[in-house]
Amino acid sequence: MKVLVVAGLQRECRLLAGPGIETLAGGGDSARLEEEAARLAAGVDGIVSLGIAGGLAPGLSAGDWVVADAVVDRGTTVATDAGWTARLAAALPEARRGPVLGQDGVAATAAEKAALHRATGALAVDMESHVAARVARRHGRPFAVARVLSDGADRTLPPAARVGLGADGAVDLAAVLRSLAAAPWQLPALLRTGLEAGRAFRALEWFASTSKRSCFYFGSADLQVRSSS
Numbered sequence: 001m002k003v004l005v006v007a008g009l010q011r012e013c014r015l016l017a018g019p020g021i022e023t024l025a026g027g028g029d030s031a032r033l034e035e036e037a038a039r040l041a042a043g044v045d046g047i048v049s050l051g052i053a054g055g056l057a058p059g060l061s062a063g064d065w066v067v068a069d070a071v072v073d074r075g076t077t078v079a080t081d082a083g084w085t086a087r088l089a090a091a092l093p094e095a096r097r098g099p100v101l102g103q104d105g106v107a108a109t110a111a112e113k114a115a116l117h118r119a120t121g122a123l124a125v126d127m128e129s130h131v132a133a134r135v136a137r138r139h140g141r142p143f144a145v146a147r148v149l150s151d152g153a154d155r156t157l158p159p160a161a162r163v164g165l166g167a168d169g170a171v172d173l174a175a176v177l178r179s180l181a182a183a184p185w186q187l188p189a190l191l192r193t194g195l196e197a198g199r200a201f202r203a204l205e206w207f208a209s210t211s212k213r214s215c216f217y218f219g220s221a222d223l224q225v226r227s228s229s
Contacts, residue, residue: 004044006037006132007051010169011201015208016050025169026128030104032167034131041139046084049133052200053100053126053147054107056117061152062196063203065095066124068145072101073130080133081142088146092207098123100145102130106165109156117153124149148207150200151193158186161193 004022007013013023022040026033041047053066060066067089070077077099089095101122107113116125129145136143151157160179166172180187 002044004037004040004047006033006047006049006128008126008128008165008169009051009171011171012051012204013169015201015205018208026131027167027169028104028106028127028165029167030127030131033128034135037131037135038138041135041141044141046081046141047132047136047143048084048088049100049102049126049129049143049145049147051126051128051147051204052150052197053124054113055123055149055152055155056101056107056113056120056125057096057098057123058117058153060096060123060149062149063199064149065092065203066100066145066147066149067092067095067097068100068123068129068147069097070099071129071133071145072099072120072122073133078133078137080144084142084144088144092146095146096123100129100147101125102133103127106157106162108162110154111156113153146207148200148203150197152196155193155196156189157193158189159183160186160190 002020002022005016006024008026010025013025017023022044024036067085068080070079099122101116101120103125107116107125124147126147132143160176163175163179164171
């Protein structure tokens with residue numbers, strides 16, 4: 001069995017790669033991500049959107065996990081696969097369950113996050129889950145979503161953090177440094193953002209390095225999850 005794992009950054013993909021896992025980094029380019037995911041979909045048994053996300057719901061903070069029951073995409077709610085979602089939830093018992101919002105751009109400010117939460121009820125937002133949902137639905141593949149928060153709903157990302165994602169999913173350090181040089185006042189907020197992102201990556205690394213990921217990293221027949229639909 002083979003699973004396509006969709007994330008935003010190459011760093012996430014390196015952590016999550018493993019036997020039977022095809023990883024794909026979006027890099028903030030949803031059109032390219034959708035094209036690449038569609039090309040790979042025929043050769044996999046399911047799609048999992050897994051990685052970091054921004055918090056929308058009050059009370060969630062960096063390092064907290066969310067397992068999605070549904071993905072909100074341009075006003076449409078698409079349910080995740082019940083069986084795959086149950087296994088992720090069992091592997092992440094501390095995770096909050098609820099909808100995740102997928103959109104093409106970064107939700108950068110606390111005010112924007114609050115507005116998105118009011119409008120959608122979503123717990124978190126990322127730039128890949130809506131693409132995974134579309135591709136999985138189109139190709140008849142089960143899909144699931146688990147995301148760890150890199151910033152809470154009350155956090156506003158500094159300008160340098162908003163330009164740091166390269167189109168290939170790598171960190172665009174030059175863009176970050178240019179932004180910082182133009183507005184050095186943002187350094188404290190940027191350092192805080194980096195520390196909180198580090199908390200999220202440690203949580204993701206824990207998931208990737210333990211047996212918890214066996215909920216969809218297959219090696220024996222009893223772990224070969226099939227669509228519940």
